[in-house]
Amino acid sequence: MPCEAPWESGAMHRLSAGPIMVLVLGVLTGCASGETVADEQPTPAATSRKSTSPAEKSSSPAEDVVEVSVSVRDGKVLPPPRRVEVQQGATVSITVTLDVDDVVHVHGSDIEEPVQAGRPATIELVAGDQGVFEVETHDGGLALLQLEVR
Amino acid sequence: MGGRDDLPIPFALAVTGAAVAIVVSFLALGLLWREPRLEPARAGRPLPGGTARVLDSRALRVALRVLGGGITAYVVMAAVFGRDDALNPTAGAVYVLLWIGVPLLSVLVGPVWRLLNPVRSLHLVLSRLVGTRPEEGLAVLPARLGYWPAALSLLAFVWLELVAPESTTLPVLRTFFAAYLAVHLLAATYWGSTWLDKGDGFEVFSGLAGRLSPLGRRNDGTLVLRNPLVGVAGTPVAPGLFAVVGVLLGSTAYDSIAGSPWWVRILQNGALSPAVTGTLGLFGMVALVTAAFAGATALTTLSARSDRSERSERSERSKHSSGLRPLQVGAEFAHSLVPIVMGYVVAHYWSLLVLIGQQTVIQLSDPLGTGADWLGTGGRGVDTRLAGSTLTAVIQVTAVVTGHVLGVVLAHDRAVRLLPRRRAVVGQIPLLVLMVAYTVGGLTLLFAA
Numbered sequence: 001m002p003c004e005a006p007w008e009s010g011a012m013h014r015l016s017a018g019p020i021m022v023l024v025l026g027v028l029t030g031c032a033s034g035e036t037v038a039d040e041q042p043t044p045a046a047t048s049r050k051s052t053s054p055a056e057k058s059s060s061p062a063e064d065v066v067e068v069s070v071s072v073r074d075g076k077v078l079p080p081p082r083r084v085e086v087q088q089g090a091t092v093s094i095t096v097t098l099d100v101d102d103v104v105h106v107h108g109s110d111i112e113e114p115v116q117a118g119r120p121a122t123i124e125l126v127a128g129d130q131g132v133f134e135v136e137t138h139d140g141g142l143a144l145l146q147l148e149v150r
Numbered sequence: 151m152g153g154r155d156d157l158p159i160p161f162a163l164a165v166t167g168a169a170v171a172i173v174v175s176f177l178a179l180g181l182l183w184r185e186p187r188l189e190p191a192r193a194g195r196p197l198p199g200g201t202a203r204v205l206d207s208r209a210l211r212v213a214l215r216v217l218g219g220g221i222t223a224y225v226v227m228a229a230v231f232g233r234d235d236a237l238n239p240t241a242g243a244v245y246v247l248l249w250i251g252v253p254l255l256s257v258l259v260g261p262v263w264r265l266l267n268p269v270r271s272l273h274l275v276l277s278r279l280v281g282t283r284p285e286e287g288l289a290v291l292p293a294r295l296g297y298w299p300a301a302l303s304l305l306a307f308v309w310l311e312l313v314a315p316e317s318t319t320l321p322v323l324r325t326f327f328a329a330y331l332a333v334h335l336l337a338a339t340y341w342g343s344t345w346l347d348k349g350d351g352f353e354v355f356s357g358l359a360g361r362l363s364p365l366g367r368r369n370d371g372t373l374v375l376r377n378p379l380v381g382v383a384g385t386p387v388a389p390g391l392f393a394v395v396g397v398l399l400g401s402t403a404y405d406s407i408a409g410s411p412w413w414v415r416i417l418q419n420g421a422l423s424p425a426v427t428g429t430l431g432l433f434g435m436v437a438l439v440t441a442a443f444a445g446a447t448a449l450t451t452l453s454a455r456s457d458r459s460e461r462s463e464r465s466e467r468s469k470h471s472s473g474l475r476p477l478q479v480g481a482e483f484a485h486s487l488v489p490i491v492m493g494y495v496v497a498h499y500w501s502l503l504v505l506i507g508q509q510t511v512i513q514l515s516d517p518l519g520t521g522a523d524w525l526g527t528g529g530r531g532v533d534t535r536l537a538g539s540t541l542t543a544v545i546q547v548t549a550v551v552t553g554h555v556l557g558v559v560l561a562h563d564r565a566v567r568l569l570p571r572r573r574a575v576v577g578q579i580p581l582l583v584l585m586v587a588y589t590v591g592g593l594t595l596l597f598a599a
Contacts (some may be wrong), residue, residue, distance in 0.1 A: 133155075
């Protein structure tokens with residue numbers, strides 16, 4: 001199955017300007033096998049476990065990857081915004097599914113990942129400084145979750 | 151702002167802080183002096199003549215006005231001609247340097263915003279041009295308004311900071327400050343510069359913070375080095391001061407709550423739009439904090455009254471017991487909340503000041519987003535050492551508890567000055583309980599939100 005733009009590394013070059021750094025390892029746009037279904041009605045169930053691919057695995061350090069997924073439907077965040085506790089230095093993989101095109105921003109980093117409606121996108125990052133960082137949609141202004149980096 | 155919140159403080163630290171605050175409060179009740187000690191009129195040690203002359207010199211004053219005007223013009227340039235992105239320094243200059251930096255600087259050296267305030271400078275220049283004295287307007291600002299205008303001015307700003315959508319973007323900031331300038335310049339023209347003393351939220355905040363400074367003035371204007379407690383005790387008693395304090399304390403508490411996932415869910419899933427829910431939350435928190443203070447001072451008033459009525463006829467109670475009215479008592483004790491406000495401001499904004507403060511100074515070097523490095527700070531990195539999570543937690547708890555202890559001492563001194571001798575101890579219990587509630591509440595927010 002053809003997959004357009006499996007690697008979206010656009011966020012990488014914006015990194016240097018970030019004041020409080022969360023290092024981006026890579027940003028992988030979900031190449032959905034169930035794409036036609038997802039295009040019409042994205043469901044939370046369809047978003048999980050989309051992120052891993054061999055290419056990405058090899059670029060990650062051999063540490064635990066904290067995987068979280070979140071979706072937005074009709075302006076509601078599912079699961080509702082929560083705090084995800086991660087250790088400093090851990091890799092976090094956030095899979096986001098939206099029902100409208102938007103840009104997902106991870107606070108404290110320069111990650112601004114365009115996400116198309118119905119196409120799960122996975123943002124992968126390494127937790128840098130300690131603190132609580134919000135992950136939000138840019139245009140919708142919705143808080144998706146908070147990363148509590150300890 | 152900045153998109154980063156502090157980690158919750160460790161539970162043990164929160165409990166320790168609360169315990170210290172409670173123990174100190176009740177020890178103070180029994181052990182502190184029985185006669186008022188804080189005498190602002192004769193306080194402190196006058197500065198040497200030369201130093202005082204330099205500090206009071208016209209040259210320094212003019213230099214500070216030019217500096218304030220220059221910095222403002224520089225930031226306005228960034229706000230008007232700069233790129234509206236995360237690298238623009240305007241939001242950091244407003245929400246961190248002006249809102250947090252200036253009050254903390256005031257704690258160190260006194261009410262500096264009076265001297266830097268571009269609105270006051272502009273009003274001064276305009277008065278010169280038309281040949282009037284700046285203090286004189288077209289009408290006299292009614293004294294009964296007290297600091298209520300400043301409370302409103304501050305409420306408008308914290309609403310912008312904490313609730314308004316897109317509050318860090320340039321169009322929103324430009325609109326707010328254009329309106330701010332228009333309102334305060336017009337009001338200062340009508341009521342004279344007294345308006346700025348009582349109505350400009352930033353000046354009043356800086357002035358209250360400056361009360362904690364070791365550098366201060368006696369009532370006759372003599373510059374002195376003094377005990378900060380005496381400085382706060384010398385805060386003019388005026389209506390609405392407790393509302394100013396309520397806005398500052400309530401809004402900071404709301405900002406803590408607003409960071410919790412619990413509140414985020416309410417904002418996003420509630421029936422009302424986030425802006426409406428946020429407005430209700432902010433105003434509700436301010437109202438709660440202010441009402442709690444009003445309630446405590448009402449109880450203090452009652453206890454003072456019952457003493458009077460014991461001495462006089464019981465039936466006289468309802469008629470002639472109004473020597474102290476609750477609002478008046480509220481005004482008399484409002485200053486004792488100033489250290490509590492500053493303690494909580496330090497606790498809540500410490501890491502923001504350290505991290506975003508530095509970031510703003512870096513970004514100010516390239517105000518237009520052209521890749522310039524005008525100030526030579528553009529290449530620096532943000533030093534995060536002063537905002538490490540352990541250090542931050544210790545600073546937060548220390549600041550809150552220190553503010554609490556100073557507040558208790560100030561309230562005690564005012565109680566023994568104001569209340570009938572036999573009632574001074576009982577009369578301050580409601581305020582003491584209120585302060586403990588503020589402090590335990592504040593620590594709880596630092597721990598749980």
